[in-house]
Amino acid sequence: MATNNSETITLNDDIEKTGQTPKQVPDPEPEVERRPSAGSVDSSDPYCCSLAPEDDPKQLPAWRKWLAVIVISTSSLCATFASSVAAFTETGLAQDLHTVHEVTILSISLYVLGLGIGPLVMGPLSELYGRNIIYRISYVLFFAFTWPTAFPPDMATYLVFRFITGLCGSAFLSVAGGSVSDLFDNHTVATPMAVYTISPFIGPVVGPLIGGYVFIVQNTDWRWCYRVLLIWQFVQIILLYTCVPETYVPVILKHKARKLRKAESEKYYAPIEVQKHSLFRMIMFSVYTPFKLLFFDRMALLLDMWSALLLGILYLAFQAFPIIFEEVHGFNVQSTGLAFLGIGVGMVIALASQPYWNWVFRREAEKNNGHPPPEVRLLIAQVGGVLAPIGLFIMAFTTYKHVHWIGPIIGSIPFGTGTCFIFTGVFTYLVTAYRPIAASAMAANSAMRSTFAAVFPLFAAQMYHRLGTVGATALLAGLTTLMAPLPFIFYKIGARLRANSRFAAA
Incomplete structure (x- = not known):
C-alpha cells in the first residue's frame, strides 16, 4: 500500500492568487525536473479569474473541512482494507476455484x-x-470491478480484477494528501494530515479483524468478505459525491471562469485554461523521474528502502x-484476526x-526563525526507528509454544507505533527535502513500498517454516x-547531502 501526495503541503498557500504553483526553490534541471507546461498568464488582466475568499477551500467552515478529511480518509482505509481482507479468503478460494495456496497469495500481491x-x-x-473527478470515477470503477472478485468464474479472472481494483483504489494514495493540504493552511494541516496518513496503514490491520471475526469465514462463504466490501464501497461513493468539495484551486478557478462566461462575458478565463499541457509528457515525467531519483540519490533510496521494508x-x-497463532x-x-x-x-x-509532535515541530520552527530545516521532520522517525525493532524482537522471542499467546500481541504494539512514526517522518521529510520534485519523490517511495509489500507475502510461509517463528521474526527484527x-x-548530515544532491532543495 502506498501514500503519494501529489503536491507539497507548503506550496498550496501560494496558488491562491493566480491558480499557479510558483517555484519555491531553484530547480536543478529546469528542462527536465519541472512538469512540462507552456503559456503565460497576465494576473493583472481583469478577465483572468483569481481566487476570492468565497472560492477558497481553506475558508470553508471547520466542520466542513473535517467532514471531507474523514470521508477521504475512510475511502483510503477501505482501499487498503481490500488488500488484506483477501488473506482470509485464501482457503475458500483454493477449494472453490481448484488452485493451490501459493496462487491465492497472489490476490494480495497483485x-x-x-x-x-x-x-x-x-x-x-x-x-x-x-481531485473530485479522479475520486469519483476511480471509486465507481473500484466498486464495479470488485464484483468479478466477489463472484469469479475462475482463478485467472479473479487475479486480473484484483490487480485492476488495486489500480482504481490507488487514487486515494496519490491524490488525497493534496486535498488535505488544500483545505488547511501550514499552521493547522499537521493533525488532519496525520489522520489521513494513518488511514491507509490501519486499513491492512482492519482487514484481518473483520475478515476473521465479523465475517466469521469459517461458517459462511468466503465471498461475504467481498460482499461487505461492496457495501462499504457503495456507501463511500455516496459520501464522496455529497461531502467532498473540489479543493484544487486551478480547477476551482476553471469552474468559476465557466460560470462567468455564461453569466457575463466570453472573455473570462482561468490560468489553467491557457496553459498547454501534454498529458503524455506529464505521465512520462511522473513515470521516469521517480526512478531517476532512486538511481542517483542515495539518501532517498535508503529512506525508501526503510519504509518499504x-x-x-x-x-x-x-x-x-x-x-x-494457529499452528503454534x-x-x-x-x-487470528483479532491478533492484529x-x-x-x-x-x-x-x-x-500527534499533538505532542506538533508542539515539537513548532518549537523547532521558533528556534529557526520559522524556517526549520527538513531534517527536523526526522525526529519522529528516530523514535520509530527504535520502537519498531524492539517490537519485532519481543514478538520473536515470545512465539515459543510455552510462552503465553499475549506476548507477541504485546510486542506488535510498539511495532505498530514505530511503523507509523517512521512513515510519518520519512514522508514529510521527502516532501520538504525534495520540494522541487516532491510528487516524484513520493511516487518513488510508493513504487518501492508496493514492490516490497507485493513480494514479501510470497515467501513468508516458506521462511517461517524453514527458520521457525522465532528465527524468521528475529531476522526481520535484525533488518x-x-x-x-x-x-x-x-x-x-542531511543538509550536506542535500547541498550535493541534484534533486533535493539545498
Missing part, C-alpha cells in the same frame, strides 16, 4: 502492485482535471500470523501522540535494526 503503479498516472490526471513486514504478517498456539481463524489488534492499537497510539540509524545519520 492488488498491492496495482496500488503502487496507479499513483504514477493518477497524479498527473489530478493536476489537469482536479516496514510495509513489506506488515503485509508479510498476513501469512505469518496464521502460522504463529492453536487459534482459530476468528482469534496489537498493531492497530500501536497505530492509534501513534495518532494520539529493521540495521536501518534504524538512518534518521539519526541524516539528521546530522
Whole structure:
C-alpha cells in the first residue's frame, strides 16, 4: 500500500492568487525536473479569474473541512482494507476455484502492485482535471470491478480484477494528501494530515479483524468478505459525491471562469485554461523521474528502502500470523484476526501522540526563525526507528509454544507505533527535502513500498517454516535494526547531502 501526495503541503498557500504553483526553490534541471507546461498568464488582466475568499477551500467552515478529511480518509482505509481482507479468503478460494495456496497469495500481491503503479498516472490526471473527478470515477470503477472478485468464474479472472481494483483504489494514495493540504493552511494541516496518513496503514490491520471475526469465514462463504466490501464501497461513493468539495484551486478557478462566461462575458478565463499541457509528457515525467531519483540519490533510496521494508513486514504478517497463532498456539481463524489488534492499537497510539509532535515541530520552527530545516521532520522517525525493532524482537522471542499467546500481541504494539512514526517522518521529510520534485519523490517511495509489500507475502510461509517463528521474526527484527540509524545519520548530515544532491532543495 502506498501514500503519494501529489503536491507539497507548503506550496498550496501560494496558488491562491493566480491558480499557479510558483517555484519555491531553484530547480536543478529546469528542462527536465519541472512538469512540462507552456503559456503565460497576465494576473493583472481583469478577465483572468483569481481566487476570492468565497472560492477558497481553506475558508470553508471547520466542520466542513473535517467532514471531507474523514470521508477521504475512510475511502483510503477501505482501499487498503481490500488488500488484506483477501488473506482470509485464501482457503475458500483454493477449494472453490481448484488452485493451490501459493496462487491465492497472489490476490494480495497483485492488488498491492496495482496500488503502487496507479499513483504514477493518477497524479498527473489530478493536476489537469482536479481531485473530485479522479475520486469519483476511480471509486465507481473500484466498486464495479470488485464484483468479478466477489463472484469469479475462475482463478485467472479473479487475479486480473484484483490487480485492476488495486489500480482504481490507488487514487486515494496519490491524490488525497493534496486535498488535505488544500483545505488547511501550514499552521493547522499537521493533525488532519496525520489522520489521513494513518488511514491507509490501519486499513491492512482492519482487514484481518473483520475478515476473521465479523465475517466469521469459517461458517459462511468466503465471498461475504467481498460482499461487505461492496457495501462499504457503495456507501463511500455516496459520501464522496455529497461531502467532498473540489479543493484544487486551478480547477476551482476553471469552474468559476465557466460560470462567468455564461453569466457575463466570453472573455473570462482561468490560468489553467491557457496553459498547454501534454498529458503524455506529464505521465512520462511522473513515470521516469521517480526512478531517476532512486538511481542517483542515495539518501532517498535508503529512506525508501526503510519504509518499504516496514510495509513489506506488515503485509508479510498476513501469512505469518496464521502460522504463529494457529499452528503454534492453536487459534482459530476468528482469534487470528483479532491478533492484529496489537498493531492497530500501536497505530492509534501513534495518532494520539500527534499533538505532542506538533508542539515539537513548532518549537523547532521558533528556534529557526520559522524556517526549520527538513531534517527536523526526522525526529519522529528516530523514535520509530527504535520502537519498531524492539517490537519485532519481543514478538520473536515470545512465539515459543510455552510462552503465553499475549506476548507477541504485546510486542506488535510498539511495532505498530514505530511503523507509523517512521512513515510519518520519512514522508514529510521527502516532501520538504525534495520540494522541487516532491510528487516524484513520493511516487518513488510508493513504487518501492508496493514492490516490497507485493513480494514479501510470497515467501513468508516458506521462511517461517524453514527458520521457525522465532528465527524468521528475529531476522526481520535484525533488518529493521540495521536501518534504524538512518534518521539519526541524516539528521546530522542531511543538509550536506542535500547541498550535493541534484534533486533535493539545498
